[in-house]
Amino acid sequence: MAAYRAQWKGFLKFGEVSFGVALYTASSTSERIAFNTINKATGNRVNRIFVDSETDDPVPREAQTKGFEIENGQYIMIDPEEVAATIPESNKTLEVDAFIPCAEVDDVYFDKPYYLTPDRIGADAFTALRDGMKKAKVAAIARTVLFRRIRTVLVQPHGKGLIATTLNFDYEVRSSAKAFEEMPKIKIKGEMLDLAKHIIGTKKGKFNPAEFEDRYELAVAELVKAKIEGRALPKKKPVKVSEPKDLLKALRESAGMLGGGTDKPKRAAANANAGLGREKASRVSPKSATAATPRRKAS
């Protein structure tokens, strides 16, 4: 395969040890289905122009500058050069500030992963650091000027290499504790928990994200076809929500129909049948439990 170009080259420094490294993008963004913006009145495509919000006159690129809104409608003009001047000169060094236990890493901060590789001379220090981190079960926190910002990256051992993940800034992340703080504290115990665990047991399987396929574009093409042919678009069936009083029953029915021959918890045959009749989509035998996983690529 074609060799990719390094996104960044510099040094990794821990303690007084410093060695040459390169970062390679580990992920890219593939295209999603694109729609064109159309003028409904004429059916023509549209172009975008830039105009003054007050005078409505077109503004040429050379007359455009940056501004920050301080109060409603009041702006402070800032020269792009002034913005550029806030970026310190890069020393090209990812300096490890700290090691943190892997268990403490909050992955909600993860931004983008990069493969981190050593240059030839740095190979010994690289492998020593990699194996040391593996053994101590820690990840390294390092900072440097990356992509015109001072970015923090989390460096973790990954196979023979290291992966450096850029982290989102503190003000970009809402903690899960905060997000969930107003939720009522409900703990499920007893039969309900056992039934749910049983259902999960019947659906345990393998999953390889690399094999997942996006069906959206195809579904939109179908939709367009239906629209062109003047067919009625399918109406969505209303979803039946499990109310608290029906929850235990729904769990029993699910466990009953999924249980098959294995360790089924007390199930009433009548209930199981009712379940089958009511919900065709969930008719999953233990053998085909993984059939509900995303479609595999035909290889």
Place this chain on the structure above:
Amino acid sequence: MAPRPYWKGYLKLSLVTCPVAMTPATSESEKVRFHTLNKETGNRVISQYVDSITGKRVKEENEAKGYARGENDYVILTDDDLDAVALDTVKTIDIGTFVPAESIEWVYLEKPHYLMPDDPVGQEAFAVIRDAMAADKVVGVSKLVVGRRERAVVLEPRGEGIVLWTLRFGNEVRPEESYFEDIDEKSDPELAPLVQQLIKQKTKTWSPTMVSDPIQESLLAIIEQKRKALRPKRATKGKKDETPPASNVVNIMDALRKSVEANLKSRREQRR
């Protein structure tokens, strides 16, 4: 303030279904963002659509999404049309598979979201799914249409809620082998004790201060300087206001943050 949910739908395990709401765990709303201004007038520069053939301005209500059927021939799709796309994964997260909690490679993790019940009626059903996953140390695998793509998603119980990760597609993650193939599998055992010692010395607990953004602080300082320059000079000139005490810097930073927040709020309200 909690952000408004950006997706609402249903969470489903077999016959158990509950209404849920989802919000992204990350947001750019606190980031200092610049607008484009017209140097000559100081006004905002906004983008405007013009008809590619007639050259006339296009009214907002006439903007529509078009699916290219042929050259210069488009089928117009409304949001209602798109909602009717024949995929259950537009509105329902049906958990089809469970896998061990640590088995999803994290290079695939794309974007985290917080999932919670959207109606008191579903709180218990939500808790059943969450607690059973936690008790079994598994995460759920499902699929969901997000941003015009059907994505694989992973659901992970956390605290009272569930973290939902959208996953990258196979063709979005580059194979690691080609990068790591030249690296030795073994390391020099003589270096190991020293590395361990160093790691031990430098091991700290995680803190969000490790992901501060000094450049944002500098930008805020520049903005504040300019804002001061804008203000009309007061009569009590020449007293002490030329050299503000250094201890004020922190307070100014706080005040700035507040003003950025207030400013964002007013912008949000404007948008409504």
